[in-house]
Amino acid sequence: MAEFKFSQSPHIKSGNSTRKVMINVLIALLPATIMGIVYFGIPALLTILTAVISSVGAEFVYELILGKKFKSILKRFDFSSAVTGLIIALISPANYHLYIPFIASVFAIIVVKMLFGGTGKNLVNPAAAGRIVAFISFTTIMNNFVAPNIACIFDNVITGATSLQSLLFDGTRLSTLDLLLGTGVAGCIGETCKIAILVGGIYLAIRKIINIIYPLIAIAIAGLVAVMLNGFDFGVFLPAILSGGLIFGAIFMATDYVTNPVSALGKVVFFIGYGALTSILRHFTGYETASFAILLMNLLVPLIDKCTLSKPFGYKKAKKEAK
Amino acid sequence: MKARKGKYFPFGAHVPGNKELSSGSMIEALPPQEFLTINVCQHIGAPAIPVVEVGDNVKKGQLIAKEGGFVSANVYSPISGEVVDISAKQNATGAMQTHITVKNDFLNEEVFLPNMVEITPSSIIERIRLAGIVGLGGAGFPTAVKLMPKDPVDTLIINGAECEPYLTCDHRLMIEKTDEIYKGIIYLKKALNVDKVIVAIEKNKPDAISLFERFDDLDVVILKKQYPMGSEKHLIYVCTGKKVGLGQLPASVGCVVQNIKTAIAVYNAIELNKPLYEGVLTVSGHGINTPKNLLVPYGASLKTIIEYCGGVVDDSVKYVAGGPMMGKAIINLDVYTKKTDSGLLALIKGEDDDNLPTNCINCGKCVSTCPMRLTPVLMEFYINAKDFKQAEKLGVMNCIECGSCAYNCPAKRALTQSFAYAKAKIKEINAKETAK
Numbered sequence: 001m002a003e004f005k006f007s008q009s010p011h012i013k014s015g016n017s018t019r020k021v022m023i024n025v026l027i028a029l030l031p032a033t034i035m036g037i038v039y040f041g042i043p044a045l046l047t048i049l050t051a052v053i054s055s056v057g058a059e060f061v062y063e064l065i066l067g068k069k070f071k072s073i074l075k076r077f078d079f080s081s082a083v084t085g086l087i088i089a090l091i092s093p094a095n096y097h098l099y100i101p102f103i104a105s106v107f108a109i110i111v112v113k114m115l116f117g118g119t120g121k122n123l124v125n126p127a128a129a130g131r132i133v134a135f136i137s138f139t140t141i142m143n144n145f146v147a148p149n150i151a152c153i154f155d156n157v158i159t160g161a162t163s164l165q166s167l168l169f170d171g172t173r174l175s176t177l178d179l180l181l182g183t184g185v186a187g188c189i190g191e192t193c194k195i196a197i198l199v200g201g202i203y204l205a206i207r208k209i210i211n212i213i214y215p216l217i218a219i220a221i222a223g224l225v226a227v228m229l230n231g232f233d234f235g236v237f238l239p240a241i242l243s244g245g246l247i248f249g250a251i252f253m254a255t256d257y258v259t260n261p262v263s264a265l266g267k268v269v270f271f272i273g274y275g276a277l278t279s280i281l282r283h284f285t286g287y288e289t290a291s292f293a294i295l296l297m298n299l300l301v302p303l304i305d306k307c308t309l310s311k312p313f314g315y316k317k318a319k320k321e322a323k
Numbered sequence: 324m325k326a327r328k329g330k331y332f333p334f335g336a337h338v339p340g341n342k343e344l345s346s347g348s349m350i351e352a353l354p355p356q357e358f359l360t361i362n363v364c365q366h367i368g369a370p371a372i373p374v375v376e377v378g379d380n381v382k383k384g385q386l387i388a389k390e391g392g393f394v395s396a397n398v399y400s401p402i403s404g405e406v407v408d409i410s411a412k413q414n415a416t417g418a419m420q421t422h423i424t425v426k427n428d429f430l431n432e433e434v435f436l437p438n439m440v441e442i443t444p445s446s447i448i449e450r451i452r453l454a455g456i457v458g459l460g461g462a463g464f465p466t467a468v469k470l471m472p473k474d475p476v477d478t479l480i481i482n483g484a485e486c487e488p489y490l491t492c493d494h495r496l497m498i499e500k501t502d503e504i505y506k507g508i509i510y511l512k513k514a515l516n517v518d519k520v521i522v523a524i525e526k527n528k529p530d531a532i533s534l535f536e537r538f539d540d541l542d543v544v545i546l547k548k549q550y551p552m553g554s555e556k557h558l559i560y561v562c563t564g565k566k567v568g569l570g571q572l573p574a575s576v577g578c579v580v581q582n583i584k585t586a587i588a589v590y591n592a593i594e595l596n597k598p599l600y601e602g603v604l605t606v607s608g609h610g611i612n613t614p615k616n617l618l619v620p621y622g623a624s625l626k627t628i629i630e631y632c633g634g635v636v637d638d639s640v641k642y643v644a645g646g647p648m649m650g651k652a653i654i655n656l657d658v659y660t661k662k663t664d665s666g667l668l669a670l671i672k673g674e675d676d677d678n679l680p681t682n683c684i685n686c687g688k689c690v691s692t693c694p695m696r697l698t699p700v701l702m703e704f705y706i707n708a709k710d711f712k713q714a715e716k717l718g719v720m721n722c723i724e725c726g727s728c729a730y731n732c733p734a735k736r737a738l739t740q741s742f743a744y745a746k747a748k749i750k751e752i753n754a755k756e757t758a759k
Contacts, residue, residue: 010648262698
C-alpha cells in the first residue's frame with residue numbers, strides 16, 4: 001500500500017491555480033497584441049519582445065542571485081512577470097528606443113514586485129509603475145505617438161497626437177468607428193484597437209478570471225465625469241471612454257488581483273475611483289493618466305479593504321439581541 | 324406534500340459531486356467480523372465509561388460502555404462474544420482513546436432494549452438517550468440533548484442535503500428506507516412537540532424527493548446544488564428564511580436540525596428496540612476498486628472494509644474518513660469505524676490536492692466564496708503574523724471550517740487549516756485571560 005498522506009481538509013481542490021490565471025490573462029492579451037503588431041509593425045513587435053523577455057529575465061536573475069535553484073524557479077514560475085512585461089509593452093508607444101521598455105520592465109519586476117516579496121506581495125501594479133517610471137524619465141519619447149500605417153476609414157489622419165491629445169487640446173474628434181477599431185488613431189501599441197481589448201475582456205469574463213461588471217463601472221464613471229467636466233457636453237462621452245488607455249487599464253490593469261480590494265463592495269469603490277480619477281487627471285493635466293489613477297487607487301486598497309469588510313452571515317440578528 | 328424550492332444563500336462553492344461512483348449500489352451489510360474494536364468516545368462530549376471487563380461475555384446489543392456525563396452517549400456491542408481487550412488505541416486522527424475489543428463467537432445472541440410501554444415526548448427522549456443515539460451527520464452531538472432545547476422550537480428540519488461530494492449513504496437510505504425514516508421523523512416530531520417538519524433534499528436526488536413527496540405532513544424542500552448546503556445555519560436559512568445569529572444555536576430561531584441517519588436510528592431504537600451499534604458508510608473515491616454503500620457495525624477496522632470493497636488501486640495516496648471537504652485524513656488503516664463516520668474515501672494521485680501553497684495573490688476568491696461571509700484572506704494574513712486578536716476581530720471564530728475558501732484558492736493556501744489552528748489558539752488565549 002502506498003504511503004499515507006496526511007493533511008487538513010479539504011482534501012480536494014478546484015483546478016484553479018495562479019499559473020492558470022496568468023496564462024488566461026496572456027491569452028486575453030493576445031488580440032490586443034496581434035492588432036498592435038498589425039498596426040504598428042516591426043517596432044511594436046520589438047518593443048513587446050524586449051519587455052516580455054526582460055521582465056521574465058529579471059525575475060529569473062533576481063531569484064538566481066538569491067541562490068534559488070533554476071529548476072525550482074522554473075517549477076514555481078507563474079507567468080505573472082510575462083503578463084507584466086506584455087502589459088508594459090502594450091501601453092508604450094511603438095518605436096526603436098528599446099531601452100525604455102527594458103528599463104520599465106526591470107524596474108517593474110525588481111523594484112515593484114520582487115523586492116516586496118514576489119508574486120502577490122507588490123503594493124502597486126508593477127506594469128503601471130513601470131510605465132510611469134518610463135513616462136517620467138523619457139517624457140518626450142513616451143509622448144511621441146505614431147499613427148498606425150493602416151489608412152483611416154475617414155480621412156482625418158492625425159500623426160503625432162493621439163485622439164486623446166486632440167480631444168483634450170483642440171477639440172477635434174475622430175469618428176467612433178475609427179476609435180473602436182484603432183484605425184488611424186495614434187497611440188500605444190495595445191491600446192488603440194478597443195475591439196481587441198474588449199474581446200480579451202470578454203474572454204476573461206467567460207473564464208471567470210474577472211467580473212466584467214467592474215471594468216464597465218469604471219469606464220462608465222470615467223465617461224460621465226468627462227461629460228461633467230466639459231460642462232455636460234454628452235458628445236464627449238464616447239470619445240472620452242474610447243480614447244487613451246482607459247479601457248485597457250480598466251480591463252487588464254485595474255483588475256490585477258494583487259492590487260485589488262477583496263470584497264465586492266471594495267471593488268466597486270476601487271473601480272469608481274479609478275474611472276473618476278482618470279477623467280479628472282486627464283482634464284487638468286492633459287496627459288494620459290490611466291496608469292497614475294491605477295497607482296493612486298492601488299495605494300488606497302488597504303484602506304478600502306478595511307472600510308468594506310462584509311458582515312458575517314447572521315450578524316444583524318446578534319446585534320439586535322445584544323441591545 | 325408537493326416539494327417546494329429552497330432559497331439560495333449567497334456565496335458558497337460549487338464542488339463536483341462524484342456521487343455517481345456509488346449512488347447506484349444498494350446498501351449491503353459487511354459480513355460478520357471476527358474482531359470488533361469499539362471506541363468508547365464516538366461522539367462529542369465526555370467519553371463513555373466501559374462497564375465490561377476483559378473475559379466478560381457480551382451479547383449483541385449489550386451495553387459495554389455507559390455515558391460519562393450529560394453530554395455523552397452509551398456504547399453497545401454490535402456482536403456477541405468475549406471481551407478480549409480494553410486499552411488505549413489510536414483513533415482515525417491519531418489521538419489515543421480507549422477501545423474495547425470483542426471477539427465474535429458467531430452465536431449471534433441478542434439482547435435488545437425493553438419494549439416501550441408508552442410513547443410520550445419524555446419517554447422518546449429517554450429512549451434516544453438510552454440507545455446512545457448521537458447526531459449522525461458528522462458532529463456526533465448527543466441527540467437527546469439536542470431534543471431538549473432551551474428555547475421554544477416550532478420547526479424540525481431533517482437534513483438530507485448530503486452536500487459533501489462522494490457520499491451517497493444518506494441518498495441510498497432515503498430511497499431504500501423511506502418508511503423507516505418517515506416513522507423516525509414522526510417520533511422526533513412528537514419528542515419536540517412541533518407541528519412543522521421540513522425534509523430538505525438536494526436537487527441532485529430527484530428519486531428521493533419524489534419518495535418523500537408522498538407524505539402529506541412533510542414539507543419537502545428542494546435544495547440548490549451548492550456547497551455547504553448541509554451546514555445547519557445555511558440549511559435553516561434556505562428552508563425558513565431565518566438567520567441564526569452568530570454564536571447562537573438553531574433553537575434560537577425555533578429550529579432543530581436532525582440528520583436522515585439519526586431518524587433511522589430513532590426508528591430502530593423505538594420500534595425495533597435496537598440500540599445504535601451499526602451504521603451505513605459510503606466507501607468510495609477513485610482509489611477504491613468497487614465503491615459501495617455498506618452497513619457496518621461500529622468497530623470494524625477500515626482495512627477489512629477496504630478489502631471487502633475489492634481493495635485499492637496502486638496509486639491511491641490518501642485515505643479520508645468522511646467527505647473530502649470536511650473529513651479527516653487517516654494516518655493508518657488500523658483504525659475503527661464509529662458512529663459519526665459517513666464515508667471512507669481513497670483518493671488517487673491528481674484527485675486529491677498535492678500542490679504546495681504559493682503566495683496569496685489577493686484574488687478575493689475566498690471572500691466571494693465564504694458562506695459565512697468572512698474575509699479569509701485577511702484572517703490568514705493576521706494568523707500568519709500571529710495576531711490572533713485581529714483575526715478574532717475579523718470573525719475567525721464564526722468560521723464553520725467548510726473548506727470552500729481553500730477549495731477555490733488558486734494559490735492553494737491551507738486556509739481551513741490555519742483557521743482551525745487559530746480557533747483553538749484563540750480559545751486557549753481567552754481561557755487563560757478569564758483564568759487571570
